[in-house]
Amino acid sequence: MVHMIRSFQAISGSAKAHMDGMHAYGLPTSKILGYMAGIAGGYSCLGFTKKDAYNYIDRSKHAKVVDGDMNAAIVYLEGKVAADPMSMARYNLTEEDETISSYKWMLENLLEVMCGNMPSIIVTDGDESMIAEVRKVFPWATHRLYAWHLQKNVTSNTNEQMFCDVFAKWLYAGMEVEEFEGEWAQVAEQYGLLNKYWALQLYENRKMWANAYLRRKFCAGICTTSRREGINSHLKKFLSSRHTILELVQNLELLVREYRNNELVAQFSSMYGVSVMTTCLDPMEQFAASVYTKVIFTQVKKEIDSISVVNLLTSNPFLIAQRTMSHKIYTSAIVRQNHRESEQHTLIVRVNFLRNKKGRTNLKK
Helix, strand or coil: CHHHCHHHCCCCHHHHHHHHHHHHCCCCHHHHHHHHHHHHCCHHHCCCCHHHHHHHHHHHHHHHCCCCHHHHHHHHHHHHHHHCCCCCCCCCCCCCCCCHHHHHHHHHHHHHHCCCCCCCEEEECCCHHHHHHHHHHCCCCEEEECHHHHHHHHHHHCCCHHHHHHHHHHHHCCCCHHHHHHHHHHHHHHCCCCCCHHHHHHHHCHHHCCHHHHCCCCCCCCCCCHHHHHHHHHHCCCCCCCCCHHHHHHHHHHHHHHHHHHHHHHHHHHHHCCCCCCCCCHHHHHHHHHHCCHHHHHHHHHHHHHHCEEEEECEEEEEEEEECCCCEEEEEEECEECCCCCCEECCEEEEEEEECCCCCEEEEC
């Protein structure tokens, strides 16, 4: 209990360095103390109390923002720009959040950071101010709305499960514009949507969510917030409501550093790793492995595998077509009758499609 006596309490320089380093990485004080106590052999072996540690971290935090939290964050960002020529720092003073002017400022700065290269697709949650500014700043980009937000909006405005199912079909199914428009007119009349504001607004923005209008536009499979939500979930590990704005900026930098390291590892693995060939279309699979990253190659290999084998059943000459998600598999079935025994024999032939150097497709049994 000696560490409880004030005259014996002191935080050593090494202990301060440990706390500063772990706190800078976003670890909460309680976990920092738990780790240090485990290393020292218990809280009684630290030489100071929990209150001493909390007071030290609190003083250090206030010392960094002595001239104001926002000013400290700006100074920190400007210092990063001065040290790294690839860094950019922009800030703007507004009285309200998420206004038209703030959206415009954000999008224009995003365009500058991207060296003037406009994105081909933008996915938002349907905010009217954001939609208007996206059209101005990125007039050629495909702007689509988050599918999850749309479905949530529909379910909150109607209890008709049949309509919700039809709406989900409109979001994802491959259908022509005329077919969609015909179904919308029929369903809107059936469920009385012609005089409902939310439905009229939904229909007005149909070109940003209906797959009939978007199916021929390259969106890289992006129609939900899953990637953004995944980033937000990871970001919460670094953030707390008790953090200052300066700590928020510093923790965001830690998150970016971690993402860049993950990308570097993935790039190295794609460039120097050897992919295992598992399908019978070796030339096609090897070419895909040479142009795609390992993560994308895993998805491409599933598509290659789904078309690599056709089973031919020998039977009386008739052709059976079976449709899968994106391919037609034709099965020829011939049944041979054994004259001595009343049995039917089915011959299954595996056909491998091999592409030669001239780009022609050969069959190999």
